[in-house]
Each structure stands twice: as structure tokens, then as C-alpha cells.
Amino acid sequence: MTQVPDGPGAADSSGHGASSVPAAGRPDVLSVVAASVPHTSSVVAAASVAEESAAPGAETGAIAHTGTAALIVNDAGHYLLHLRDHIPGICDPGAWSLIGGGREGEETAKETVDREIHEEIGLVLPGLRPLGLIRLTDGGGAVAGRIQLFLGRWNGDAHALPLTEGVMCHWFPASLTGRLRLSPIAVEAFRLHRRGA
Template sequence: MTETQRQPQSTQATGVAVLITNSRGEYLLHLRDDIEGICWPGYWALIGGSPEPDEPLADAIARELKEETGLTIPLQAFTTVQQKNPEHLGKGPIALYQGQWAGDAHALPLTEGIMLHWFPTTTIPRLRVPPWCQEAIRIHQAS
């Protein structure tokens, strides 16, 4: 495993996110609210968030996924990526998990953001997606 493709580390990650794919290889992305005060307002991003104090990363991503989409699916640790843009450098690395689900994204009970939608990898470069999400998808595609 390369340095970029290491397993998520509980002592270093300050965020969690999940790469959810369907049988067509599409990625489930979340359109974030375009409001001041949140990370990546108005961007399409992976589902995720921040662990509570002393919360294991695997528990944090399962909780965030359930809270934001109502989904409870098997997840597997994948890798960790760093937010490299200047305004987010202090946020720390993001532990990534992966899972599969093949349902209707628009039927999920969205509790945060604008919408959830499936996107093929060919469309993602044309969307407004945070660089760390683009990197996560690139690494996932290469694995």
C-alpha cells in the first residue's frame, strides 16, 4: 500500500467521508448547502463529517451516513486524504471509507444539503467538487 493509499488512522484524521458506488460504477455525491459558515458551500462532495470526541472513525462515518441519508450499509476502510487548499489546511486529513448501494438517490431522506445524486466518473470533472474529493475518487478509480 502506498503512502497515499494507507488505511485511515484514528489518531490523525479529523474528518470522515464515504465513497459510495453503485453497480454502474457511479458515485453518490451530496450537493452541500450554499451558506456561509460550512465547509465547501455549494459544492458536490462525498457524504461525511467530523467524529465526535473519542468516537472511532468507523462509528463516525456510519453515524454521518445514517444522519444525512438514512442509509445503513456495510463500509470498509479505504484510505486517508489531506485537504491541501489554503483555507482548509488546518482541518486535518479525512479518513475515507467505501461502500456499495444501488438505490434511488432522490428517494433518500435528505437531512442536510440540497440533494443527493449519482454521477459517472466522466461527469465529475465538470462539477464543482472539492479537490480532496476529486483526489479520493481518482485514488478509488485506480485501486
């Protein structure tokens, strides 16, 4: 995943060790709290980019997304995960994560995720569909960024992918994901997928 700068107006997929709790007054929203990051993130289940940007409290003229991530599943129901480099200063160093990254210029969410998948693992995945939206908020609750999640299907050899960053890709059954050091975005993507979003 290409790193997205920290700070107001920027997206970050948070550090590891996050926990999910229901957001106050919103049973359909889960908050991801990461102790090492100055903002929290919440997942808006099954929300489209348009719905989120038009939601009450959304800033006027705010961009709909600052980054994307793709949950790629094979016919056996296994998740394709990407082991991030263990380098200080990048998003989720040393964690298993999803393929994705930050928006460039005026890209749509679909253009961003298509570019990131091709750049990082050399694939073109037709049929990607929106899965949900992660809203990143600062300590005061203001929206600092949005990560649009997509769901895709592919049945190839993860170890044969031509990686341009990170250590490796690997298929994992859902039953093993709880034993891995995962990025918070991956954790929330699995939750949305299991809920049938």
C-alpha cells in the first residue's frame, strides 16, 4: 500500500493493535482505535462514496476519498494479504495488509484502486465492487480522510505476483487471520466481508 501522508486532510491506515468498538449512537459504524496514531478511524458499512460525502457533518467540498484498499478473495474463500516492509515511517510496517494506497490528483476511487493493484502486484481485476468506506477522524472527530474498500476475486498464485513493494503476498483462510499481525483496515475489511456487505 502506498503511504498516505499523516495529518489533517490526509489518510492513514493506522497502526496495529487496534480495537473495534461501536461508535456512539451509530450501531452500523465501528470505530478503530489505534494508540500510536493521533486519529481514529471508523468503518461505515456498505456506504458508498457518494453517501458518505453527502452525510450530515461532512465538510463542504471535501473529496470523497483520500485512499483505497482492495479485499481480494479466491474461490476457496481465502484472502490475499500483502506483508508490508518493516520500515519505520510507512503505514503499518511489518503487518499483513490489503493492496491499495493513496489518491493521486483527481482520481476516482475506482481509478485509484485499479492503479494501485496494477502498480503493486501487476494485476488488472475486472469486477471490483465497493465494499465499504473507512472514515479516518482526528482526535476531535473531524474527518481527516476516507479509505474506500473494494471487493475483488482472483484465483492465481500469490507467490508468483511481481511485487514492487513489501515482502510477499499470501492466501490466508479466514480462520487464520486472527493469528496474524494485521492492519486495522484489513481487520475491518474482513468484518464487512463476513457481514455480507
